[in-house]
Amino acid sequence: VTIENNLIDHIGNTAIAINGEWSMPNQSNDHQIKNNHIHHTGILVPSARGIRISNSSNNLIAHNLFHDIPKGAIAIGGLGLDEEPGASNNVVEFNEVHNVLQDSQDMGPIYFGGAGPDNVIHNNYLHDIYGLFSFHGGIYMDQGSRGYYITNNLVENLGLQGGGRINGLINAADIETIIRNNFLVQNNVQLSSAILPREYSIEQASAETNAAA
Numbered sequence: 417v418t419i420e421n422n423l424i425d426h427i428g429n430t431a432i433a434i435n436g437e438w439s440m441p442n443q444s445n446d447h448q449i450k451n452n453h454i455h456h457t458g459i460l461v462p463s464a465r466g467i468r469i470s471n472s473s474n475n476l477i478a479h480n481l482f483h484d485i486p487k488g489a490i491a492i493g494g495l496g497l498d499e500e501p502g503a504s505n506n507v508v509e510f511n512e513v514h515n516v517l518q519d520s521q522d523m524g525p526i527y528f529g530g531a532g533p534d535n536v537i538h539n540n541y542l543h544d545i546y547g548l549f550s551f552h553g554g555i556y557m558d559q560g561s562r563g564y565y566i567t568n569n570l571v572e573n574l575g576l577q578g579g580g581r582i583n584g585l586i587n588a589a590d591i592e593t594i595i596r597n598n599f600l601v602q603n604n605v606q607l608s609s610a611i612l613p614r615e616y617s618i619e620q621a622s623a624e625t626n627a628a629a
Contacts, residue, residue, distance in 0.1 A: 417447045419448070420448070420450045420451050421451050422453070423453045424457075426459060427456075427457055428458070429458065429461040429464045430461075431464075431465075432467045432468070434447055434470070434475070435471070435472075436502065437471065444472045445473045446474045447475045447476075449467060449475070449478075450476065450477075451480065452481075453480070454466045454480060454481070454485070454489075455481075456484045458486040458487070458519070462519045463520075464487060465489065465490070466480075466488070466489040467480075468491045469491070469492045469493070469503065469506065470502075470503070471493070471502040472503060473503055476507050477507070479510045481511070482525075483514050483515045483516065484515050485516040485517075485518065486517075487519070487520040488517065488524055488525050488526065489511070489513040489516050489525050490511070490526045490527065491528075494531040494532070494560070502531065503528075503530075503535070505535065506531070508538075509537075509539050509540065510539050510540065511526075512541045513525045513540070513541070513542045513543075514542070517545055523553070524553040524554055524556025526540065526542070526555050527556045527558065528557050528561040530559070530561065531561050532561050532563050532564060534563055534564075535561075536564070536567075537569065538568045538569060540555075540569045540570075541569070542555070542570070542572070542574065543570070543573050543574075544573045553586075553587040554571045554574055554585035554586055554600075555571065557586075557587055558587070561593075562592050562593065563593065565596075566596070566598065567595075568596075568597050569586075570601065571586070571600045
């Protein structure tokens with residue numbers, strides 16, 4: 417399925433949802449979501465995202481604009497199991513995201529949980545995002561997310577306003593993730609490191625040639 421060149425705004429829930437079955441992961445694959453403008457989702461459901469993908473692989477999310485969303489712009493999740501990861505080989509690239517995380521906690525503008533391996537997040541622009549309460553991340557790879565490539569992203573002006581805090585601009589929660597050539601500019605990060613591999617994966621996550629200002 418290709419979803420392309422659409423304006424999706426002021427809707428009750430998530431704008432675009434692709435759901436594979438938990439019992440049969442990877443039964444709904446190979447979708448493309450391109451060149452869409454998505455804003456003001458979650459009018460009725462505060463947990464809404466811009467795009468949510470569950471247990472689906474080989475998808476492309478590219479050249480979309482997201483803003484004014486209660487939770488994250490893009491959320492991809494799987495089973496978090498080695499034998500059936502459920503959400504692998506997805507590419508998230510050349511998207512612009514601002515003014516999201518307006519009613520959420522423990523979330524990021526781009527979020528993966530229990531997915532992998534071989535997902536790619538590159539050349540995205542995240543800017544002017546202010547959590548109103550609790551804590552958030554930037555590019556957020558939660559537990560069970562491993563073997564990712566996070567490259568050439570620009571993260572700018574996160575956490576400069578609002579009552580929440582940013583716990584790391586790039587959170588690598590699990591092993592074998594490559595974080596390279598990202599630019600982290602003028603952000604208010606509460607922890608000591610802009611790039612935050614979790615304690616149990618810090619030796620296996622590669623963070624190199626990233627610039628933080």
